[in-house]
Amino acid sequence: MSTVSTRLPVRAAEWHLPYKGRVGMSALIAGESAIFTIFVVAYVFYLGKSVTGPRPSDVLEVPIIGTICLLSSSLTIWRAERAIEDDRMGSFTAWLGATIVLAITFLIGTASEWKKLIYQDGLTISTNLFGTTFYSLVGLHATHVVIGLALLSSAFLFSLFGRVDSRQSERFGAVALYWHFVDGVWVVVFSVVYLIGR
Secondary structure, eight states, rough: OOOOOOOOOOOOOOOOOHHHHHHHHHHHHHHHHHHHHHHHHHHHHHTTTOOOSSSHHHHHHOHHHHHHHHHHHHHHHHHHHHHHHHOHHHHHHHHHHHHHHHHHHHHHHHHHHHIIIIIIIIOTTTTTTTHHHHHHHHHHHHHHHHHHHHHHHHHHHHTTTTTTOOOGGHHHHHHHHHHHHHHHHHHHHHHIIIIIOO
């Protein structure tokens, strides 16, 4: 007596090309990672080689509040991503707004730090090697935060006017990927400049 197999044929999962915006953003992030690596290596290489002061331990304070805000923004943008995927646009706008507020708070902290360093401590980009590498590295990161903030603010304005829904979730996902990169880079910059370098 023969047994007949009643198993259905297994269908191969359909493969789709990845979203071109995410691929493009991933390529941009790879290039930007190389640039950040060069700046981090330069900072570490010249650490302690300044002939004149001030030194990092003399003037740098650990930016705890700014760091908490920036790292928290990864959570809020992740929540915004989930909201747009589920077409919960009110929630999306709220989480995106929270991300923007956290980013602005971080930038205000950076501006305050620079104001103190320049006007109270006399550290400029031309003071010594520490000043040159510090402003170059931290300034490069701050520039990326400003670019990310512009992208997030554009999405926020479009959402306020009802021009965004779940159909744009992949586009927003590319923007969120960039923002996660900015946050990840800050972990490296924070560790090198404010923890190891002090």
